[in-house]
Amino acid sequence: MKLFAKCIKCRREICFNSNQKTRVEFVMYEGKTKALTCNHCKHNNIFKVNELFAKESKFALIIACAIFLVGTPILIYYVPIFLLKYGGIYSSLVIAGFMLVPIIVYSNILKEDRIRVNTFNLGYY
Ligand SMILES: [Zn+2]
Incomplete structure (x- = not known):
């Protein structure tokens, strides 16, 4: 499903695909942090799992x-x-x-x- 995080610099949402259904699963299979580059300002963000969120599709x-x-x-x-x-x-x-x-x-x-x-x-x- 699609997961989201807010860019630390410009506060816009960054979206990515993940197979994990919970944060615990996410940590197990993908680690405690997720590196994402913002599409708008190209800032390299490192998000903690708790900063990632799902939205209604x-x-x-x-x-x-x-x-x-x-x-x-x-x-x-x-x-x-x-x-x-x-x-x-x-x-x-x-x-x-x-x-x-x-x-x-x-x-x-x-x-x-x-x-x-x-x-x-x-x-x-
Ligand atoms: Zn940004």
Whole structure:
């Protein structure tokens, strides 16, 4: 996942990729410090593991929104067809259940992402 650190000189964020999910893992596999060169001011920073942090992923947010935005109209389009074909209270309940799917997927993706971020950020080494 993407990890971030703030450049000591210009305070801008430097981002890099890491396979580690917690700071403890990071120390085990990559050491207690991380050397990063700032892309803006070219300052060579050496960060302690506790200065690195994770952020909620824009990618997860985009995927979650896409599922929500694409899934909901598809359902709204197919629901009347389904209702005309099968009708009845039972199928209405089934449809209501299906309507929740994009919402559930959306909130699950965001929840998983928040857990990932918190797991890293709240576990100090
Ligand atoms: Zn900088």
